[in-house]
Amino acid sequence: MTQIDRVHVALGARSYDVVIGQGLLAQAGALIAPLLARPRVAVLSESRVAALHLAALETGLGAAGIATSAHALAPGEGTKGWEGLREAVEWLLDARVERRDMVLALGGGVIGDLGGFAASVLRRGVRFVQVPSTLLAQVDSSVGGKTGINTRHGKNLVGAFHQPSLVLADIDLLDRLPPRDFLAGYGEVVKYGLLGDAAFFQWLEVNGPAMARGAKELRHYAVRRSVEMKAGIVARDETEQGERALLNLGHTFCHALEAATGYGDRLLHGEGVAIGCALAFELSARMGLCAQETPSRVRAHLRAMGMAPDLADIAGDLPSAEALVGLMAQDKKVQDGRLRFILARDIGAAFVCDDVPGDLLLALLAEKLAQRP
Ligand code: GLY
Numbered sequence: 001m002t003q004i005d006r007v008h009v010a011l012g013a014r015s016y017d018v019v020i021g022q023g024l025l026a027q028a029g030a031l032i033a034p035l036l037a038r039p040r041v042a043v044l045s046e047s048r049v050a051a052l053h054l055a056a057l058e059t060g061l062g063a064a065g066i067a068t069s070a071h072a073l074a075p076g077e078g079t080k081g082w083e084g085l086r087e088a089v090e091w092l093l094d095a096r097v098e099r100r101d102m103v104l105a106l107g108g109g110v111i112g113d114l115g116g117f118a119a120s121v122l123r124r125g126v127r128f129v130q131v132p133s134t135l136l137a138q139v140d141s142s143v144g145g146k147t148g149i150n151t152r153h154g155k156n157l158v159g160a161f162h163q164p165s166l167v168l169a170d171i172d173l174l175d176r177l178p179p180r181d182f183l184a185g186y187g188e189v190v191k192y193g194l195l196g197d198a199a200f201f202q203w204l205e206v207n208g209p210a211m212a213r214g215a216k217e218l219r220h221y222a223v224r225r226s227v228e229m230k231a232g233i234v235a236r237d238e239t240e241q242g243e244r245a246l247l248n249l250g251h252t253f254c255h256a257l258e259a260a261t262g263y264g265d266r267l268l269h270g271e272g273v274a275i276g277c278a279l280a281f282e283l284s285a286r287m288g289l290c291a292q293e294t295p296s297r298v299r300a301h302l303r304a305m306g307m308a309p310d311l312a313d314i315a316g317d318l319p320s321a322e323a324l325v326g327l328m329a330q331d332k333k334v335q336d337g338r339l340r341f342i343l344a345r346d347i348g349a350a351f352v353c354d355d356v357p358g359d360l361l362l363a364l365l366a367e368k369l370a371q372r373p
Helices: 028-035 047-062 082-094 109-124 135-141 171-176 179-196 198-213 216-236 243-248 251-261 269-286 294-304 321-328 358-370
Strands: 004-009 016-021 040-046 067-073 102-107 127-132 146-151 154-161 166-170 341-346 349-353
Touching: 004 216, 016 216, 028 047, 028 102, 028 127, 028 166, 040 047, 040 082, 040 109, 047 067, 047 102, 047 171, 067 082, 082 109, 082 146, 102 109, 109 127, 109 135, 109 146, 109 154, 127 135, 135 171, 135 179, 135 216, 154 251, 166 171, 171 216, 179 198, 179 216, 179 243, 179 269, 179 294, 179 341, 179 349, 198 216, 198 294, 216 243, 243 341, 243 349, 251 269, 251 321, 251 341, 269 294, 269 341, 269 358, 321 358
Parallel strands: 016 166, 040 067, 040 102, 102 127, 127 166
Antiparallel strands: 004 016, 146 154, 341 349
């Protein structure tokens, strides 16, 4: 029997556990049954993930006598919009999900965010369980209760805080992830070390490459440590009045780059987070906040992981530095018209900064853009 860990997210009446381990789909019934008012659940997924994992989940639930109905949405970020929400909610009503029932979201960030939001508005709120199938979803989006959809105005602009009742992070599911998606998720893992745990970053420098190649115990530890950090931050600041903003390290840059590249395959979210983290450390060094050599250490680690940490690594055209800053200004983290960055005094020592000099930011971006072939 392999190790199973439970990380508690302490939120009073909304507290829950994130269960981390191997073979959790097979045990899903036993793990979920204590939460159910009646032995049935409605599973929302997407077609690619459903083809890989739905049968195993249904078998695991069936072993505890839990009946399932399931619906697979189209894969991809495009599903996370009004139309996908409508499809999800109408199906949940067709499936006669009642107020005390449980919805399961089986998939990556798109399904977790959309499924969670659908659960939050269905009958004024039903409970849900996250069964994240990607590294990004296991370490970030499934934990903390941020749910929502994208609109033509931007990403995640419509949503709700709706905490899951349980998260099942089955490390085995990561075996089926394409390497590019694994590494994109790694962008969020390394973020935790960079923002608040230098020892974890050091551990990743040593163990990250073997973990990416498939070492299960290393993956387990990396997911657990990431979830522990997120659980702590969310418990202290559920609705992002302060400390939770640190989880946005790299994200102001990332959101501008995602907008510039069309939110698609050119740049995956986690890839943008990695580039954004490297830029945040570069900006911190230029503002005299951290040592000059720190950004190189961050970039060297990302390169050692096989990731692409520079603007020059993004294929195709990018807009000008001014246009990128314009895209940042549309970010929902803008407050009173001021851009908000997460900067760092060192690896593991991030803080919120509302007064980045505009000329320094423009010069940094212009210089990085000029390095493009
Ligand atoms: N992904 C950032 C947060 O959950 O706050």
